[in-house]
Amino acid sequence: MTHPPNRSPGYRSTILRAPSRPAVALKADPDAIELTSPVFGHGEVGALDADLTRQHEGEPIGERIIVTGRVLDSSGRPIRNTLVEVWQANAAGRYAHAGDRHPAPPDPNFTGAGRCLTDHEGRYRFVTIKPGAYPWRNHPNAWRPAHIHFSVFGTAFTQRLVTQMYFPGDPLFPFDPIMQSVPDAAARERLVSAFDLDVTEPEWALGYRFDVVLGRTPMED
Amino acid sequence: MITPSQTVGPFFGHALPYETGPDLVPEGYPGAITVTGRVFDGAGEPVPDALLELWLGETGTRGVLRRDGEGVSGFGRCATAPDGTYRFRTARPAGPYLALLVFARGLLCAVATRIYLQDGPDPLLDALDPERRATLLARADGDVHRFDVRLQGEGETVFLEF
Numbered sequence: 001m002t003h004p005p006n007r008s009p010g011y012r013s014t015i016l017r018a019p020s021r022p023a024v025a026l027k028a029d030p031d032a033i034e035l036t037s038p039v040f041g042h043g044e045v046g047a048l049d050a051d052l053t054r055q056h057e058g059e060p061i062g063e064r065i066i067v068t069g070r071v072l073d074s075s076g077r078p079i080r081n082t083l084v085e086v087w088q089a090n091a092a093g094r095y096a097h098a099g100d101r102h103p104a105p106p107d108p109n110f111t112g113a114g115r116c117l118t119d120h121e122g123r124y125r126f127v128t129i130k131p132g133a134y135p136w137r138n139h140p141n142a143w144r145p146a147h148i149h150f151s152v153f154g155t156a157f158t159q160r161l162v163t164q165m166y167f168p169g170d171p172l173f174p175f176d177p178i179m180q181s182v183p184d185a186a187a188r189e190r191l192v193s194a195f196d197l198d199v200t201e202p203e204w205a206l207g208y209r210f211d212v213v214l215g216r217t218p219m220e221d
Numbered sequence: 222m223i224t225p226s227q228t229v230g231p232f233f234g235h236a237l238p239y240e241t242g243p244d245l246v247p248e249g250y251p252g253a254i255t256v257t258g259r260v261f262d263g264a265g266e267p268v269p270d271a272l273l274e275l276w277l278g279e280t281g282t283r284g285v286l287r288r289d290g291e292g293v294s295g296f297g298r299c300a301t302a303p304d305g306t307y308r309f310r311t312a313r314p315a316g317p318y319l320a321l322l323v324f325a326r327g328l329l330c331a332v333a334t335r336i337y338l339q340d341g342p343d344p345l346l347d348a349l350d351p352e353r354r355a356t357l358l359a360r361a362d363g364d365v366h367r368f369d370v371r372l373q374g375e376g377e378t379v380f381l382e383f
């Protein structure tokens with residue numbers, strides 16, 4: 001099983017929010033509107049939207065990184081012109097969000113939100129700052145491993161995916177109930193980006209590769 | 222080889238919602254309707270940090286993010302208010318229902334449902350017992366259609382898998 005069960009009591013917020021009844025399987029219906037998805041125009045996303053280090057007057061503090069990869073369908077075909085949105089904490093582990101109370105410094109030069117459209121090969125690319133780990137109140141001494149949130153559309157509303165990208169070798173993985181909610185170890189690995197020297201730019205930024213593979217659309221079954 | 226889902230978490234508010242996200246049609250659009258309601262958890266408490274996405278089933282002629290162009294956009298996005306309320310302004314869909322996705326802290330996978338604007342013979346509705354069927358029917362009051370999402374427990378909304 002790839003996806004985590006919504007009821008995952010180790011992640012406490014699921015206890016009152018996970019549906020208690022199984023989802024109703026919709027019988028094959030070629031007219032179901034969920035088999036289609038919004039189409040995004042190139043004019044809707046600015047060139048700088050994918051560079052999270054250039055959205056303010058100054059440069060954000062932290063380790064500059066490049067995060068790139070492809071959005072693919074389950075057969076490995078690229079998904080073109082699809083919207084990829086990312087958001088994250090700053091280098092100190094603090095979000096530019098009024099609700100974040102972690103006593104780590106905010107960075108006036110870092111909002112931590114970006115978007116881009118995939119190219120003809122399904123490729124996206126962001127320049128950003130490596131996010132910090134941050135504490136949360138799920139259980140005593142709970143810390144989220146450093147991560148970048150991803151939102152991806154695909155070609156059918158049924159493929160819509162929100163996920164999180166982690167960094168290789170993070171010692172917090174075994175203690176994180178959100179990552180560990182994915183039952184299969186091989187599936188968890190697919191949430192971890194790979195350091196890539198070919199993506200790394202000399203004297204400028206480390207590179208990480210992260211591919212996103214969306215589920216089948218029902219009509220492919 | 223599919224990438225697993227993870228929760229949207231609590232801190233998407235500076236990134237995903239956008240000003241015109243809830244407006245699939247501009248103000249004053251002929252025949253526009255309001256689709257509104259609240260999101261509740263299993264204790265009956267409002268969910269103040271959910272993100273809802275509405276899909277009409279066709280792209281339309283108006284942009285999604287910048288809302289350039291005239292007419293209708295097929296997609297809308299709305300975060301819930303502290304009392305769990307959301308609100309979209311949209312055109313009527315071609316068919317009887319709109320597709321809705323709900324993301325929230327505590328939901329490791331988004332949940333999918335449908336907002337039926339009218340009752341009638343329908344392959345999905347007809348497969349449900351009356352109490353469950355009722356959870357998918359919006360209540361119309363003029364041009365305002367009310368649809369609450371109950372994530373868990375009594376009156377739990379029917380969620381779908383495809």
Ligand SMILES: [Fe+2]
Nearest residue numbers: 147149230232
């Ligand atoms: Fe996060």
